[in-house]
Amino acid sequence: MTDGGSDTHVDDAAGDGGRVKREARVTETRESPYPTDDPVLARIGDTPLIEYPESTDGGDLFLKLESDNPTGSMKDRLALGIVRELETDGRLTDGDVVVEASSGNTAGAISLVTNRLGYDSVLTVPAGTSPQKIGYVRSFGSEIVECPNVDADDKRHYRKTAERIAAERDGIWIDQYSNQLNPTVHYEWTGPELWDQAAGDLTHVVCPMGTGGTASGIAKFLTERKPDVRVIGVDAEESNISTAFYGTESGVYDTEVEGLGKGHELPTMWFEYVDEVRSVDDERAFVQARRAAAECGVLVGGSSGAAIAVARDVARDRPDAKIVVIGCDSGDQYFDTVFDDAWMRERGYPTDDR
Missing domain, CATH: 3.40.50.1100 (Rossmann fold)
Known part of the structure; x- marks a missing residue:
């Protein structure tokens, strides 16, 4: 297996019980299905x-x-892929606000992608979300709404809050949990x-x-x-x-x-x-x-x-x-x-x- 270049493994010095020798292989980098001119x-x-x-x-x-x-996470793929797909089918256009509920890495990923593509974004998070994850959102200039830790059917829950904000501001709710x-x-x-x-x-x-x-x-x-x-x-x-x-x-x-x-x-x-x-x-x-x-x-x-x-x-x-x-x-x-x-x-x- 390779990481996009060549990778050769050799036997250990003793020749017994070490890593198995494998042939070097070269694989070409696959072009992203969501190409972008943005260097970040x-x-x-x-x-x-x-x-x-x-x-x-x-x-x-x-x-x-x-x-x-x-x-620093795979959620960057999710954020870029979903936003690009929404742009392609016309559901996301200039001037729209992107809304998402996330207590984890998706919040930072959405913030980065919307920052670079020129959209305003609002991220709702539950109380107690780690300072590192909130830091990404604030650093990239997104609006953040901290919500109390309540049951999922409570209107103050961070997912219900995101849904409400999207409706009030005619925004696009990413909704990673159902999308x-x-x-x-x-x-x-x-x-x-x-x-x-x-x-x-x-x-x-x-x-x-x-x-x-x-x-x-x-x-x-x-x-x-x-x-x-x-x-x-x-x-x-x-x-x-x-x-x-x-x-x-x-x-x-x-x-x-x-x-x-x-x-x-x-x-x-x-x-x-x-x-x-x-x-x-x-x-x-x-x-x-x-x-x-x-x-x-x-x-x-x-x-x-x-x-x-x-x-x-x-x-x-x-x-x-x-x-x-x-x-x-x-x-x-x-x-x-x-x-x-x-x-x-x-x-x-x-x-x-x-």
Whole structure:
């Protein structure tokens, strides 16, 4: 597998038990389906696919670094793709205001894209949203509305507030939780890009699920190209994506891993293309993210830590596997949580799993 250039792996010095020698391959960079002349937005996508620098004593592990996008997450693809699609079909025109509800990376991504394309934007966020994520919104000049933490059916909820603002200001509500353009962007962009980088040589893709758009779009594309590729969605332990997928009784949604899991199934989850969903508890997700940084020099967030944990399980069970993990964002968004020892100890999580 390559990251857009050539990649040669050689045997270890002893010649036994080291990395397997693979032929060098060169893949061409795929043109983005959402081309732009803007030099900042042109940096979105074409993120590297690297060999994960840890021995699994089993299958081969690779990591797609979506942290290389401008705001540090895969949500930049979502923001640019949806806005471009809305422009193309005439639903978004000059002078319109873009509105979105987000407690995570989508807020910053929408703010960046609207900043560069000349649209005003309003982002609604729940109380307690991390200062780093709010910082992106404010830095790019978007309007931000902080909402109380209330039940989803309360009119003050951040999603209902976004819907109301869009109606009052005749704006365009992105609505990543229901908008079918969410998985479609990844079907048209992330899936083909990954396929080209891997030269079709992969057996599994492991992807965290929040809205489910990334896993769903990638899964649909890969299913059409190579039906025996298994796409594994990763859910939080106390979440209801897995219960919806398997048709079991739902429970309370309660996780500290940002961006992972949901309280119920969403329209953006195309389960018919996903092969299985595995759940990871908060402790394992956080500790794996810390191990990725401390032992492998790879800085990822908790949801990616959960995905790496699942991928390591697959690699252990399938020595012949070639597994790609979708690294959703960078760990620098979580220095005050995942990578803070006091925060971990306060919640009873171990601070070292080596």
